[in-house]
Amino acid sequence: MNHPLQTILDEIDARHRVGERPVVIFDLDGTLYDNRPRTIRIVHALAASLPAEHDRDAAIIRTLGPNDLRYRLEDTLRPLGVSEEVITMAKKRWFTRFFTDAACADDVPVRGAAPFVQRCFHRGATVVYLTGRDIPGMLVGTVRTLRDDGFPIGQPRVELVLKPTFEEDDTGFKRRMLDPMNELGTIVATFENEPGNANLFHHRWPESFAVLLDTQSAPGAPPLEPACIRVPDFSL
Structure with a gap:
């Protein structure tokens, strides 16, 4: 049986072969990065x-x-x-x-994160970093660390989406971004560390893979939907 991350890579290939524009969405803190x-x-x-x-x-x-x-x-x-x-x-x-x-600058990539995102990108997926970080306070540092840690950034088919203000609620912001994400192509997979956000993505895109990184989440998080996938990191 394939590792779920390998299944996602195979799905990117399949979508690309039939002329679709596969999209993979990644959260940053607690997902791609240990902060x-x-x-x-x-x-x-x-x-x-x-x-x-x-x-x-x-x-x-x-x-x-x-x-x-x-x-x-x-x-x-x-x-x-x-x-x-x-x-x-x-x-x-x-x-x-x-x-x-x-x-x-102190953040550390989760094991296997950069190579996996690169694999998604090189197989033809649009990579979206959808994060609760804000543009005024964290845009420059975020771009710098993504670049220095070997993630795709500053290229076609890479989107970095941050909150316009610090004050906006993270989940509310991500909910507001659901329609714009659809404009990019076919959502193949989403990666989150917060069960509530993983559930949100699963409900919006039930045919995609909603993956929860089993790292850390806010106290009082809702139960993860059974259809969502748990992984400890990005190692294959």
């Missing part, structure tokens, strides 16, 4: 700047690595005994620095 190192750099920098009365908090924070992080920062720090004052400081520091061009 937890972004958070680690931010909180480690905070730890280095804490005054002496918070030496214990700083020591705890310095022990953290990406695999120690839970989705919410307070859910990581509070069980370790970090003081509420420092948790508040960490959340403020995170919010001001996480959604920036500079912070994108």
Whole structure:
């Protein structure tokens, strides 16, 4: 039995052979990229700047690595005994620095992500990066990391679609983009780390492959539709 990612590549070939324009849609954070190192750099920098009365908090924070992080920062720090004052400081520091061009440089591609996206592209698919990142704060950093990490970018059949403003809700934005995606061709597959978004894509394009990256998702996410596919990464 074929790996589901290989099945998607074969479907791109099949659609291309009959003259269709196959399209594959990828989310970025938690899907193509592990952005937890972004958070680690931010909180480690905070730890280095804490005054002496918070030496214990700083020591705890310095022990953290990406695999120690839970989705919410307070859910990581509070069980370790970090003081509420420092948790508040960490959340403020995170919010001001996480959604920036500079912070994108710390992101690490999920295993196999760049080679798989390249395979989709070279088989004739239009590659769409549909992300909740925003144009004012993260466009430049996003383009730079995609280029440097070997993803297709800046070429025909590659679309990078970001929110026009930071304030717009991520899922609402992606819902608003469903019709424009249809204009690009036949949606063959979508890749997401949020079950709600994967379900949204499955309902809109039930004949396509809706793939969930089993990485991290927001607390309280809805159950994944049974027809959706789970994969741990992009390795074949």
